[in-house]
Amino acid sequence: MTQGKTVGESATIMHHLPMPDETNVAGSVHGGYLLKLIDNAGGVAACRHARAHPVTASLERMDFLSAIYPGELIILKSSVNFAGKTSMEVGVRVEVEHLLSGAVRHAATCYLTYVAIDGQGKPCEVPPLVVVSEVERRRYAEALERRRARDAARSGL
């Protein structure tokens, strides 16, 4: 049987300092660009868990809670919440640090599902997720609920 992996073994923190060419006409970071950063950060955690190439299968609702401006440091924290047979739900929390004041604010949270694929592009098995802390257990239970809702919605397609 495949050995499990803890959440901590794949948890990832990535940083990005946005530049003016990554903004929208209002001067804040373009939403699509932020989604790309989120997908990258989520994909790294998924790849670390699976040690196989992940493809993005879906993402949950995304709320942009706070505009981000060039010169503010974007901090992306990603961790695997749930692992199925070949899929993984990864949560990505986006924080922003104002580099002069040091103030940090929460800008977004997103849940993405990745599927590990083999060399032929077919889904392949991922290790079970080992949850250790209370927070990890809560995230696992919430992710399982979302997965059930997603499966029900997809079976109705």
Ligand SMILES: CC(C)(COP(=O)(O)OP(=O)(O)OC[C@H]1O[C@@H](n2cnc3c(N)ncnc32)[C@H](O)[C@@H]1OP(=O)(O)O)[C@@H](O)C(=O)NCCC(=O)NCCS
């Ligand atoms: C995601 C993909 C690999 C699933 O392939 P598939 O043959 O439909 O897979 P299956 O039906 O056998 O399901 C495999 C797993 O994916 C999950 N899955 C499939 N579609 C999903 C979706 N839309 N949302 C969430 N999970 C999904 C299933 O629940 C299953 O999970 P499990 O193994 O943990 O139980 C395939 O649809 C694909 O390649 N999509 C394009 C991905 C892509 O190009 N992404 C953008 C760039 S990375």
